[in-house]
Amino acid sequence: MKAETLLVIDDDQDLRESVIEILEDNGFVATGCESAESALQKIKTEVPSLVIVDNMMPGMGGMALMPLLKNDYPGLKIIMITAFSTVDNAVAAMKSGADDYLSKPFRRDELLVAVKRNLEELKFEQQLSEPDMDEALSCLSNQIRRQILAALAEKKEMRFMDLTRYLGISDHTKVNFHLKNLKANNFVSQDREKSYSLTPEGVKMIDCLHLFSKRIPS
Amino acid sequence: MKAETLLVIDDDQDLRESVIEILEDNGFVATGCESAESALQKIKTEVPSLVIVDNMMPGMGGMALMPLLKNDYPGLKIIMITAFSTVDNAVAAMKSGADDYLSKPFRRDELLVAVKRNLEELKFEQQLSEPDMDEALSCLSNQIRRQILAALAEKKEMRFMDLTRYLGISDHTKVNFHLKNLKANNFVSQDREKSYSLTPEGVKMIDCLHLFSKRIPS
DNA sequence: TTGTGTTGTGAAATAATATTCACATGAAAC
């Protein structure tokens, strides 16, 4: 995994270089651009993980640049810095795609906190194709298993044959098959009395399903 | 399609009622709650399209309420209003899930513009045709397809062989197979120039994956 | 004891998914 690079876009050379220095002092790899236009050019050859962009610049301003960047590089994190900050401006910046917003002058640690936090979030978001998501999703991709989870979420605890009848499935071994699968994935557990119930992980899965169906009402 | 309802959450009865009146004068259906807690309760029985929430309230504040709402009802639009607004507070509000932010006191038309704009956005987002859960989940249960979606989300647009190489898969027909699947499910489309990109539904799937990965790491 | 319902196992059959291979087309490069 290659190092994350940061790009500082600001027409004020002093500020730009001092920001770069702060970042480099803290182990980041940072470069600079003096305008939005040159930044767009530069990013074509190397896409940074995060850009820090000034609002007011000759030519294209930071506010106009951000939608372009987010459009071409949706994963890119953007921190906007601005001298004459107002609430409205901050809200507009966030709506235009800024992930964070700093008012000038800012302290060195404010900058670093913002940078680190956003890089953390980026890393987190990039974890999309993780292995244990595999199991969870393939488990959930089966309708009967979803029904079982839903039934257990509803009834809290059920015995085997009650469950199969509840689901209206005639072949009990079929239910058993899926139940075993859920047990193996630790979404369902069986207590001493042979009753089945959701594990905490199972409850989480139900949660996910709810989010899903809310996000995908059909 | 039933009328959109708006919910105004504010402990200040005068302000709450005047906001509701403004909204009703303009043809909206609006109700009120005097606390975050009672709002959570109320929303369980009827989910509004948009909520207007005050920042400072006894008990749970608006800032704490928003993530809860966004978590349970991701489609819900939230406008935060606040008396002592600062840039930092506005930024924090937007990061916590606010879709818009108004400083008190606000003019009647500021409120109305914000409400209308957010309801427009909501309508727009809902117009995208919705995939169903079975298809969505079985599509997402395959790792390569998730990687393709993630790659396209990241790069916005890719040609076939670039995608194949990007994923590090030697057999291009394998990628083709999954790409065809994604195309068939309308998560990915191909433009005139043979480049592949996410459809709006595909973007939604990426969203769902994010929801997922935020929940799974226990 | 005999029957009846519950809860299970494992193997075999079947269905669904995924991978590989052999080949084809058209565009660009040499």
Next chain:
DNA sequence: GTTTCATGTGAATATTATTTCACAACACAA
């Protein structure tokens, strides 16, 4: 024009997932 790469198809194969079936242990009631 020949080579090379990008893009793609369809059939054969391999792999997984799911269903079905035959059977068995146990409890409990008639």
